[in-house]
Amino acid sequence: LALWTQNWCSTQANPFPDPTIRFIIHTQLNRDGSLKGPKDVTGIFAKLVYNMRLVFLKECHRLSAEDPAHPSHAVAARSLRPWFTIGQESTFHSLRSLQHRASSIVVSTQNEPNMKWKDGSNFTTLIYLGHEVGLDALRRCQGAIEDATRTLLQDTLLFGHSFSIDISALKDDMGNTQPGYSLFTDRVNAQVLGSPDRLIDHILRTPPLRNRFVVGLRNGRIIWNAIALSAWLNAYSRLDLLCLIQAEMNCGAPGRTTELTGMPRANTKTGMLRALRIIDGHVTLMRTYHKMRAAQGLDRVIPHSLNASLAATFIYKEALCRSFAELCVSVLHPDNVKVKSYYQDYLFVNYDRPFVGDDISEEMKRWTGQHLGVELGIQKWRQCSTPLRRKHAGLEEMWLEDQDTVDSAQAGHSHRVDWMRYGVTERATLGLAEDYIGPFFKTSVLWHNVLHLVPGGKLLSLEASARANYQAPAAAPASAPQAAVPAVSFGALAEEVISRLEPRLAALEQRVQATATSHEVKGMFSELKTLLQGALQPTPAQPASVGLAGPAYHPPLPNIQEIPEPMRQPRSPSPEDPTEGMYYDPEPPAPLPMAPPAPAAAVSMPTEAEALAALRQVLNKPDAVWSNEGQKLAVMSGLEWQKDVV
Numbered sequence: 001l002a003l004w005t006q007n008w009c010s011t012q013a014n015p016f017p018d019p020t021i022r023f024i025i026h027t028q029l030n031r032d033g034s035l036k037g038p039k040d041v042t043g044i045f046a047k048l049v050y051n052m053r054l055v056f057l058k059e060c061h062r063l064s065a066e067d068p069a070h071p072s073h074a075v076a077a078r079s080l081r082p083w084f085t086i087g088q089e090s091t092f093h094s095l096r097s098l099q100h101r102a103s104s105i106v107v108s109t110q111n112e113p114n115m116k117w118k119d120g121s122n123f124t125t126l127i128y129l130g131h132e133v134g135l136d137a138l139r140r141c142q143g144a145i146e147d148a149t150r151t152l153l154q155d156t157l158l159f160g161h162s163f164s165i166d167i168s169a170l171k172d173d174m175g176n177t178q179p180g181y182s183l184f185t186d187r188v189n190a191q192v193l194g195s196p197d198r199l200i201d202h203i204l205r206t207p208p209l210r211n212r213f214v215v216g217l218r219n220g221r222i223i224w225n226a227i228a229l230s231a232w233l234n235a236y237s238r239l240d241l242l243c244l245i246q247a248e249m250n251c252g253a254p255g256r257t258t259e260l261t262g263m264p265r266a267n268t269k270t271g272m273l274r275a276l277r278i279i280d281g282h283v284t285l286m287r288t289y290h291k292m293r294a295a296q297g298l299d300r301v302i303p304h305s306l307n308a309s310l311a312a313t314f315i316y317k318e319a320l321c322r323s324f325a326e327l328c329v330s331v332l333h334p335d336n337v338k339v340k341s342y343y344q345d346y347l348f349v350n351y352d353r354p355f356v357g358d359d360i361s362e363e364m365k366r367w368t369g370q371h372l373g374v375e376l377g378i379q380k381w382r383q384c385s386t387p388l389r390r391k392h393a394g395l396e397e398m399w400l401e402d403q404d405t406v407d408s409a410q411a412g413h414s415h416r417v418d419w420m421r422y423g424v425t426e427r428a429t430l431g432l433a434e435d436y437i438g439p440f441f442k443t444s445v446l447w448h449n450v451l452h453l454v455p456g457g458k459l460l461s462l463e464a465s466a467r468a469n470y471q472a473p474a475a476a477p478a479s480a481p482q483a484a485v486p487a488v489s490f491g492a493l494a495e496e497v498i499s500r501l502e503p504r505l506a507a508l509e510q511r512v513q514a515t516a517t518s519h520e521v522k523g524m525f526s527e528l529k530t531l532l533q534g535a536l537q538p539t540p541a542q543p544a545s546v547g548l549a550g551p552a553y554h555p556p557l558p559n560i561q562e563i564p565e566p567m568r569q570p571r572s573p574s575p576e577d578p579t580e581g582m583y584y585d586p587e588p589p590a591p592l593p594m595a596p597p598a599p600a601a602a603v604s605m606p607t608e609a610e611a612l613a614a615l616r617q618v619l620n621k622p623d624a625v626w627s628n629e630g631q632k633l634a635v636m637s638g639l640e641w642q643k644d645v646v
Contacts, residue, residue, distance in 0.1 A: 001059060004052060004091045005083045018140060020048070020091050024098070038105040044100035052092055056084040115384070123391045128384050131374035133389065136448065141371035142250050142451045143467050146309050149242045152418040153313055156235045159209060159319050161202055167315055168194050168459040174276040182266040182274045184318050193436040203324075222333050233328040236321055240348040243313060244355060245364050247285055251304040251452050252444035253389065254382045255359035259302075263347040265318070275347050276314060279303065282441050282457045283311030303437055305444035308454035308465035316462060318347075325349075393446035419565065449473060610634055 008018040016022050026035050027044050046603070063076035082088045088094050118125040125134040154160065169192045172183040182188055184196075203209040204222075213232075215223040244261075248254050263275035263285070277284050282305040306314065326343050333352065343351045345423045350359060361377030369375040376384055425629060441457065448455035454470050496645040604612070615635075616624045626632040 002053070005080075007089060009092070018091055018094065021094060024048075024095075037103060040112070042099065042106060042528060045095060047090070047097055049099060052095070053084060056080050115387070117387075126384060126387060129374055129380075131372070133372055133374060133376075133388075135392070137372045138388075139452050141367055142246070142453060142572060144241060144371060145246055145249075145367055146453065146467055148247065149239065149313055150309065150462075152239050152242065153316060153321075154462075154551035158199065158316070159202070159206070161206075161321055163194075163198060163202075165194075165315060165319060165462075167312060167461060170278055170315070170459070174277065174279065177271075177273060179267050179269045182276065182318075183278060184322075185266065189278050193319045196319070198325065199320045199324045206624055224327075226332060227268070229328040229331055233325060233332065235418045236325050236328075237299060237349060237351040238318060239313075239321075240350070241355065241359065241363050243310065243317070244348055244360055245367070246310050247304065247306070248360060248364070248378065249381065250391075250447065250453060251285065251306055251310070251384070252440070252447050253379070255287045255302075255304075255306075257360070257378060259528055260349065260360060261355045262288070263356070264345060265322075265347045266345075268345065273301075276318070278459070279437065280441070280457070281459055282306070282444075283314060283459070303440045305441045305448075307448045307451075308458055308460045309462075309467060311456055312460065312462040312465045324418055351565075388450075389443075389447055390597060392450045393443060441554070535604060608632065608636065 003019055008021075009019060016025065024044060028041050030036060049392070059080060060073050060076040063070040063079070064073050067076075070079060083090050084092050086093050115126050115128040117123055118127055121134070124136070125132050127133075144390075157298075169189075170183060171186065171188045173188075176186075182192065203213055213225050213228045215225050217223065248260060250324055255540060264272045266274050273286070275286050277286060282303075285304045285306060286301045287304060288301055304563070322343070329340055329343050336352075339352045342352075342354060346354055348355050350356075357378055361379075364381060365375035365377050368381070445455040445457060449472070452470050452472075453467055454460065454465050612626065613622075
């Protein structure tokens with residue numbers, strides 16, 4: 001603590017007097033003397049900052065308990081505040097500054113390519129770390145893990161006995177935040193799940209199992225076989241580990257270590273909500289996005305839909321095996337309150353301790369090394385799986401940002417205010433906008449289908465959820481045939497336009513020539529007619545009729561309508577697109593028919609004298625005359641309703 005509560009002044013002879021900064025400098029060097037990359041230096045900053053905060057928190061408790069000058073935690077914290085906050089020169093301030101700088105470099109720096117798609121594989125095989133990682137091998141790997149999980153649950157933990165649970169009848173009160181609540185403690189599900197001691201009753205009522213687990217009775221109390229209980233509890237921890245790696249590998253985007261190992265089994269007294277829920281038919285793991293907690297001041301949950309088999313395994317594990325696991329712990333660790341609390345609070349427990357990232361990585365390496373030929377832990381799996389999901393299952397990480405919507409913009413506030421303050425439903429307890437939940441589930445289900453696992457969202461039984469029952473999504477219905485577009489002869493249409501315009505151009509030419517004063521104006525209309533005829537007449541290399549085969553279509557000019565372009569087909573998916581048939585581009589609306597123009601009534605045009613007389617009356621100048629020929633030409637053209645009067 002003394003190292004972090006004093007100022008270290010730099011000198012020319014000692015530019016880095018702070019021992020903590022010196023330690024960081026040494027950790028940024030590789031064994032060969034080179035400097036580590038930006039992404040490899042942020043971890044030590046995060047660990048030190050977190051450690052310093054814990055040290056100062058402990059010091060606050062010590063001061064408030066032992067020092068009369070600090071009667072409360074708040075007073076102690078205020079006295080230590082300069083040493084664990086930003087704004088005053090200190091070790092903590094220097095660490096946070098360096099951490100922000102390193103994080104900024106990491107965010108703005110793109111990683112160098114470390115894998116490539118195999119040529120001709122249609123984006124199904126990656127070359128990563130010198131090995132081929134293909135979808136077929138990945139499917140075999142996930143299938144083998146599922147088979148091992150089901151065998152361990154049914155044969156080892158449930159002793160081959162068929163326990164019936166109607167998973168489709170389970171309910172979950174999403175808005176319930178009471179401590180201790182979960183779908184397994186909800187009274188509505190009591191009849192569906194049955195007694196939590198069903199497995200214990202089965203052991204005691206089955207002679208072979210009773211002989212294995214029970215030594216005898218003493219004063220009316222059962223004396224359990226500690227060796228048999230330890231073996232069963234070890235198998236239960238093994239099931240937790242297999243569930244963990246499946247949740248990491250086949251339920252969508254992989255999570256980080258803290259998201260996986262710290263999931264609460266039920267609502268806690270400190271405000272953490274249960275991780276396992278049922279939402280819209282999906283058995284869901286609600287992971288916590290810890291990386292943004294420091295910046296936003298709260299946890300952000302991300303729902304992952306479990307595939308049908310893993311969902312059923314979770315239900316059976318928690319409903320039937322959990323109570324017997326707690327009994328095993330009470331017998332094996334009667335005085336260890338901490339171990340008992342693990343089984344009461346955590347969804348996953350590694351025998352007598354929580355799981356850590358190395359446990360998950362080592363198990364993932366064992367399975368991927370056996371089936372893929374390359375060992376992939378948590379970090380390497382995150383790198384390797386991302387391009388596969390991006391190509392075949394899509395990503396919904398865009399929904400993590402606080403996007404505005406048209407509806408919220410119309411209401412005059414942001415989307416965050418919209419779902420937090422107006423029309424709040426029970427889904428708001430998830431910490432995620434209501435309309436953002438569906439895309440997360442869709443991403444998980446797409447990935448289930450890519451791996452050929454029975455997808456989530458159906459609440460199937462344990463038997464029906466096996467991968468042997470997987471069926472590929474139905475193909476999209478064929479689009480209806482389009483109506484034939486009538487053939488059009490554009491050359492004939494152009495001739496019709498010329499024949500209608502030529503008389504009017506000739507009449508206008510005569511009027512202009514009668515009043516023109518320059519040679520350019522006299523030749524304007526003859527050049528215009530020559531240009532139109534030259535542009536519209538067909539050339540030998542370009543025939544006049546460019547329409548479809550068949551008789552030419554010559555509509556009368558007053559009834560000409562805009563010819564609609566052919567209706568667009570549904571979006572044509574690429575060969576690797578897993579969303580084939582799921583989305584259609586909206587059909588363009590049919591063009592509105594144009595009503596034929598009404599025939600113009602015969603109207604006599606005023607003469608120049610009548611026009612000049614009208615101007616004299618309007619201007620109240622009886623002796624007004626034309627200022628110049630251009631003025632007279634403009635007025636007469638305007639009376640004829642010409643568009644371009646310059």
